[in-house]
Amino acid sequence: MLLLLDAGLFSLLLDGKPSVGGLVVLSVAHASACLLFSLALLKLLPGPYRKPLAASCLFVFATIVFIPVLGMIGLLACIVPALRHQSLTPRSDKWTHSQEALGLPIQPAKPRGMAGISRACELAGPLQYAADPAHRIAALIATLSLKDQDAAPLLRLALKDPEDDVRLLAYGLLNRKEKTIEARIRDRNAQLGNCAPDQAFVQHKALAHDYWALAHLGASQGSTQLLLCARAHEHVQAALQLRPQDGGLQLLFGRILLTEMKLDSASDAFENARRSGIDLRQTKPFLAEIAFLTRQYSDVKNHLVQAGNGSSRLRLNKVSTYWEKPSHDLTQTT
Numbered sequence: 622m623l624l625l626l627d628a629g630l631f632s633l634l635l636d637g638k639p640s641v642g643g644l645v646v647l648s649v650a651h652a653s654a655c656l657l658f659s660l661a662l663l664k665l666l667p668g669p670y671r672k673p674l675a676a677s678c679l680f681v682f683a684t685i686v687f688i689p690v691l692g693m694i695g696l697l698a699c700i701v702p703a704l705r706h707q708s709l710t711p712r713s714d715k716w717t718h719s720q721e722a723l724g725l726p727i728q729p730a731k732p733r734g735m736a737g738i739s740r741a742c743e744l745a746g747p748l749q750y751a752a753d754p755a756h757r758i759a760a761l762i763a764t765l766s767l768k769d770q771d772a773a774p775l776l777r778l779a780l781k782d783p784e785d786d787v788r789l790l791a792y793g794l795l796n797r798k799e800k801t802i803e804a805r806i807r808d809r810n811a812q813l814g815n816c817a818p819d820q821a822f823v824q825h826k827a828l829a830h831d832y833w834a835l836a837h838l839g840a841s842q843g844s845t846q847l848l849l850c851a852r853a854h855e856h857v858q859a860a861l862q863l864r865p866q867d868g869g870l871q872l873l874f875g876r877i878l879l880t881e882m883k884l885d886s887a888s889d890a891f892e893n894a895r896r897s898g899i900d901l902r903q904t905k906p907f908l909a910e911i912a913f914l915t916r917q918y919s920d921v922k923n924h925l926v927q928a929g930n931g932s933s934r935l936r937l938n939k940v941s942t943y944w945e946k947p948s949h950d951l952t953q954t955t
Contacts, residue, residue: 655685658693665701741771748775754784761790769798773838795838802835818863825860826870829853833873836880850880868897875907884911902928 659681663671671677685693744767747760761779764772772794779791806828813824836849857874861867875890888911891904909924 652686655682658685662696662701665705667704741767741775744775745778748778748782754782754787757782757784757787758790761787761794764794769802769834769838772798799835799838802831802838806831806835822860822863825856825863826867829856829860829870829873832856833877847881850877853877854881866897868894868899871897872899872903875904879907879911882914884915887911 659678662681663674663678666677681696684696688695741764744760744763747756751757751760757779761776764775767775776791776795776798779787780795782788782791809824809828809831813821813828816824830853832849832853836846836853853873854877857870857877860870861874864870871890871894875887875894878884878887878890888908891907895901895904905924905928909921909928912918912920912924
């Protein structure tokens with residue numbers, strides 16, 4: 622009916638030459654018919670196409686105002702049936718329905734010792750860049766699943782967080798780890814006096830690792846850290862007197878000597894560790910550090926290249942990338 626009314630108004634406009642008053646009456650009648658038609662047409666449209674309501678109504682109204690009669694016919698005959706058909710037809714996603722889901726390629730197992738480092742790297746991002754303190758706190762809680770040596774750098778990083786809650790949680794976790802290690806040290810020192818030689822070696826080795834872990838946990842700094850390293854030094858030497866071919870102890874001894882800046886002795890300890898069966902890739906990053914400290918810059922790159930892709934190398938990834946640049950050739954760094 623509105624379509625016939627609009628068609629009749631348009632025919633009156635074409636047949637004669639109406640006065641100004643007549644034009645006003647025809648325009649108002651046309652606009653009224655278009656407005657009523659727009660409201661009626663919106664009820665025929667599928668639900669998703671009615672929103673936002675004002676924009677949809679304005680689109681229909683503008684179309685039929687500026688295209689009299691033909692605009693109404695086009696919307697009724699073409700647009701509305703097409704949209705209703707589309708909304709009633711179920712969607713078919715060829716990737717989720719017609720085909721099987723594509724599986725991810727099988728990844729090789731991570732080398733032993735690198736899983737914890739990889740997880741620590743995953744948590745470092747939220748700790749540094751997450752805007753929401755709750756996300757940073759969640760990352761801190763997740764460090765409970767890591768070894769102390771992997772969690773300690775993250776906890777030390779969180780001690781510098783601008784949010785009080787994050788700093789307090791990091792300090793609490795560090796203090797908790799410190800208390801746990803101190804309790805182990807007290808128990809092992811108490812057992813050390815009445816041990817057989819084999820047990821004495823086990824206790825000295827365990828105490829050396831505990832003192833070393835406590836020194837690098839983050840809560841101890843300065844002279845306290847040096848004192849803890851000295852205690853670790855004593856127990857490593859005592860254990861090596863009982864079993865000098867223990868490669869793990871030789872590696873730990875080299876790291877302690879490196880911390881104490883006894884570079885020549887540290888180099889000898891790392892060499893002894895290699896001879897005792899320690900993978901060369903575990904000692905090379907420390908030898909690179911010794912080369913840097915002794916200003917033998919030409920050897921730094923060689924040591925890092927020989928370090929390969931082991932867990933120690935992963936910890937020094939940025940350093941390795943820097944020294945392996947072509948600009949750090951032997952002829953340019955000497």
